[in-house]
Amino acid sequence: MIGLEKAEKTASKRFYIESYGCQMNFSDSEIIASILSAEGFDATRDAEHADLVLLNTCSIREKAEQTIRQRLTEFKRIKRERPGMLVGVLGCMAERLKGKLLEEERLVDLVVGPDAYRTLPDLITEAETGTKAVNVLLSREETYADISPVRLDSNGVTAFVSIMRGCNNMCAFCVVPFTRGRERSRDDQSIVNECSELVERGFKEVTLLGQNVDSYYWVDPVSGHAVDFAMLLEKVALISPTLRVRFSTSHPKDITDRVLHTMAMYPNICKYIHLPVQSGSNRILQLMNRTYTREWYIAKVKRINEILPDCAISADIIAGFCTENEEDHLDTLNIMRESDYAYSYMFMYSERPGTLAAKRYTDDVTPEIKKRRLAEIVALQNQLSLDSNQRDVGKVFEVLIEGDSKRSAQQWMGRNSQNKVMVFDKSKDGVKPGDYVQVKATACTQGTLIGSIVE
């Protein structure tokens, strides 16, 4: 009876969720949506009509947090008109600032950290009585393994699947170990089950997510049987030959030849590796506590090229870390050329409170110099990306169609195995999103291959 009353009480409630930061956060929002829909909440795309507004936040750089604060002031207006609406801050910023958020941002009713989403229904009930509700406990076990995510804003073709949570590395610049807690892997069987269900529902591509996928390690509590990342990749690849498998993120210190050989063995494991370098200078890499050298990194890139000759590599790069000088910066530009990245995500260093770098070093590169170095890094990457795309013109790729291209409903957009975006005319009848087509690249920009379907 109690259950029924609760269902009736909450049946017509609507939640609105906005996600920021990395793919793991977007994946968490799908777990949150699942927990809320089991409580009778419906998702809405319109914050103005929501009973519960949730921001799943990111703390990685100061700017990410400023964006959230800006969004919160915008919600103040809606809340003034509809005082019953609850506003919750979830994710990494909730974890970092904890109860402080309730004092700083007076309109916030709920603060929930990344390991506490199962308690959301209770916290909402608490907040409905006017009490501010907070749960930012981190866990050593929580992986939400049994929760079947509700796919939000899905194209019905590609999906993200979390395989682990947290991070045990201590990169000096990074806030993630503090906001996400200790690393833990998810039961391999629950991962395979989730991917199989996606296949049954018509999905054609999964991206396995973790901050450091190469340290995935699950030991079955009953059989004692251990599964590492190479074995997990194989299990997922074997679900269906028409299911594409991607993963992110690899750490240069941990990616093994076994993973590369597994990728080589299965055509449906995409030939693309995101391998963040951060810096090309040994001195800076050591200060960053990345635990590899420039030489080690370049050797890894060589191994990838040997074992997987058609594999694309991308990177994350930070400009202007503490004490970085011109020579260090030139080392970064150099390693970019040597690695020949297909593309990169490039950032100015942003000091985060509580990190090793904030405690030990001075953020002494001026904003002007950071900006100039970042601009040089971006300019070089633009050139590398264009060169890489130009080398692909004339080649034929298998492309998984994801949907209409952004520019025109007359064109499809999809990706090749190397994760490059391809755009091409809808020249063939009966083709739809989720289909594989052969596309010949005929031209390119720095960000896109333009092509046409070949038989």
Ligand code: SAH
């Ligand atoms: N787990 C992944 C990525 C984590 S965060 C990895 O280990 O590579 C994504 C990227 O944000 C990082 O790779 C890094 O390039 C960037 N980043 C992290 N902290 C930063 C900071 N304090 N300032 C600027 N960029 C940062």
Ligand code: SF4
């Ligand atoms: Fe942050 Fe380093 Fe962990 Fe990546 S590996 S999440 S950069 S601490």
Ligand code: F3S
């Ligand atoms: Fe941001 Fe947290 Fe991801 S800090 S990058 S949302 S793990």
